[in-house]
Amino acid sequence: DTEVTQTPKHLVMGMTNKKSLKCEQHMGHRAMYWYKQKAKKPPELMFVYSYEKLSINESVPSRFSPECPNSSLLNLHLHALQPEDSALYLCASSQVGVRSTDTQYFGPGTRLTVL
Amino acid sequence: AQKITQTQPGMFVQEKEAVTLDCTYDTSDPSYGLFWYKQPSSGEMIFLIYQGSYDQQNATEGRYSLNFQKARKSANLVISASQLGDSAMYFCAMREAGNQFYFGTGTSLTVIP
Numbered sequence: 001d002t003e004v005t006q007t008p009k010h011l012v013m014g015m016t017n018k019k020s021l022k023c024e025q026h027m028g029h030r031a032m033y034w035y036k037q038k039a040k041k042p043p044e045l046m047f048v049y050s051y052e053k054l055s056i057n058e059s060v061p062s063r064f065s066p067e068c069p070n071s072s073l074l075n076l077h078l079h080a081l082q083p084e085d086s087a088l089y090l091c092a093s094s095q096v097g098v099r100s101t102d103t104q105y106f107g108p109g110t111r112l113t114v115l
Numbered sequence: 116a117q118k119i120t121q122t123q124p125g126m127f128v129q130e131k132e133a134v135t136l137d138c139t140y141d142t143s144d145p146s147y148g149l150f151w152y153k154q155p156s157s158g159e160m161i162f163l164i165y166q167g168s169y170d171q172q173n174a175t176e177g178r179y180s181l182n183f184q185k186a187r188k189s190a191n192l193v194i195s196a197s198q199l200g201d202s203a204m205y206f207c208a209m210r211e212a213g214n215q216f217y218f219g220t221g222t223s224l225t226v227i228p
Contacts, residue, residue: 103165
């Protein structure tokens, strides 16, 4: 099973709202990722969790707050977003990078629109 | 320096023809992995094929093959017998030791009937 699930598929929120994106995988992976992607651009890394601990934070604004409650779940809490934060948010998972050969698998993404 | 370079922003191919999407990479690590992903307009990133730096043979997965030229640091994706459903963005990516993946800027492939 190489499935990563994400909810919701689409989200529209106002700049004062608080919402959360959810991601789940059952592949036994211990590295989980959040990416932001604008149309026709490559995904931009936001956060990486390794063994449920935040290992990479790519200078993401504090209005994005990640959380990894357990090895299968990854959340992204959103608060006071800006219209420029509208994008496709992709979750991914992989084995922890002991070997460079391990593949990263992506979820279907959440299309976020900030009004 | 860019870790992954894809120099073809857009490509067109006739249905049933083969097409090559270019990817060059930059690393000093002896151990690395190279990956290709397909992203249709629906948005999902679909893993296609993988090549390890120590692999002696080029990777193949169905109609996809990876033309790995280590000395040139290139990892081109070849799609044989193109189908309309192959129209999508294609991203080349690399992983060195560690958890970070590096992506190229992508190539938009359009298959013409």
